[in-house]
Amino acid sequence: MPSAAAELVFDEATKVYPGREGAAVDHLSLTVPAGEICVLVGPSGGGKTTALKLVNRLIPLTGGDIRIDGTSILDHDLVELRRSIGYVIQQVGLFPHMTIEANIGTVPKLLGRDRKWIRRRVAELLELVGLDPDKDRKRFPAELSGGQRQRVGLARALAANPSLMLMDEPFGAIDPIVRARLQDEFLRLQHELRKTVVFVTHDIDEAIKLGDRIAILREGGRLAQYDTPQRILEQPVDDFVADFVGRDRALKALSLRTLGDLEPTSAAGDGLPRLPAETNLRDALAVLIAEHREALVVVGADGRALGVVKREDLLR
Ligand SMILES: Nc1ncnc2c1ncn2[C@@H]1O[C@H](COP(=O)(O)OP(=O)(O)OP(=O)(O)O)[C@@H](O)[C@H]1O
Ligand SMILES: [Mg+2]
Known part of the structure; x- marks a missing residue:
């Protein structure tokens, strides 16, 4: 079921949390072309999660605008907006008392899909993310490994076939080997699904591997550089970016070519x-x-x- 991917534009988007000094996201402007993966990286507290939450209006903008396919998020119906966006939150956030099937089916159920439809869709999604529909459907999150839970989180975000995906450190808390496998599977999935994705990570290597473009945020939610991995590695705009990508950036750049x-x-x-x-x-x-x-x-x-x-x- 193809769904057209959406173009996402941050236009001077700004967030100042009430009672806090300085902005969490400061005049952020960048365009994510439809069907591309934009990876947001930066130091802890740099405003990455805040930037994602602005998009689906979990928190209100203080200034500027965010547009999806040319329409301001403020002009979208809130329910419609959330429905068209898949959101994988930091720490997965599955409902512990619900089965995997119920977790993945949450949004379709809210949308009034019937049981048969949901069951079919859940099986399809479990298959897609590399889990076993027969075995895993009725299990609870606590019975899964960290990597399996991440897959369920991804399946849940894909359930309503969104045109935009927001992924907040989706592979954060898993060991490097499983993580590398999830990254590969994610790239394979993306090759098929061609969603517009904003993907947050701490890990510059993950950013280089997954990103069509990388946005590096500095403290205070200011954009340091927004470029292809190649250009970030070969032409960092300043010392902050150069430090962030690491002294081995020449080697990392080599890994982008075959x-x-x-x-x-x-x-x-x-x-x-x-x-x-x-x-x-x-x-x-x-x-x-x-x-x-x-x-x-x-x-x-x-x-x-x-x-x-x-x-x-x-x-x-
Ligand atoms: N609900 C909130 N109320 C007030 N301040 C907040 C709130 N959420 C985040 N902040 C502040 O906004 C800044 C940006 O936080 P944010 O969670 O966006 O950072 P982050 O880049 O996602 O960090 P991390 O990499 O640790 O997840 C931080 O200084 C944080 O303390
Ligand atoms: Mg965060």
Whole structure:
């Protein structure tokens, strides 16, 4: 069931919490094109959660505007607005006394869908996020692992087929291996569903992996830079951004490109390491260093050699 993705625009959006000095989100302006993933990163207290809550009007704007497909959120009917937005909250927030099925079916039920429809939709969503509809449907959140709970949170946010997804550290509290798997599955899902997504994380590597664009917020909810991962890594606008992405940003930038992006030469490749064209340049460099080699052979999907690249070609 395709639903058109929406364009999301923050236009000088500002939030000052009553009784607090300074803004939590300060004149934030950025556009998330329809169907793209925008990752919000920044220090704790930098206003990331606040920015998300402004979008579905869980908290009111102090100033500026937010528009979805050109219409101000203030001109949307509140119920309609929330229905068109999937929200994965920080710490998942499943209802502990309700089964997985009931958790995922909450919004469809509110929308008046019948039991049969909900049951079918829940099964479809559980399948989609890699859980077992038969086994997991009747379980309670406490009976699931952290990673499984995160999947249920994602399924619940997708239940009403929203055109916009707000995800607040959805993979926050899980170990790195499960986290990497969830990230891969999320990217695969996004490839199919093409939602507009605002994704909050603390983790710059997660941001680089998932984001079509990355918005870096500094203290006080001010936008430091909004750019593609490549540009954030290669052209940080200032020391704050450079520090935030880390001293290894040159290496991180290498992980964004693959051997297939290079032009191999037809030099002899006898005895050199052979790596698939989809290997990223960071991993390729690691192999050259580990094996004390200066060059490698790039191999195509059919197993044939495409040519040779040298160590310095990787670093150009
Ligand atoms: N309901 C509230 N009332 C008053 N101040 C708040 C409220 N919620 C958040 N704040 C303040 O607004 C600022 C931004 O908070 P926010 O939760 O948006 O940060 P965050 O970037 O999501 O942080 P974290 O990475 O720790 O989740 C903080 O200084 C916080 O103390
Ligand atoms: Mg937060």
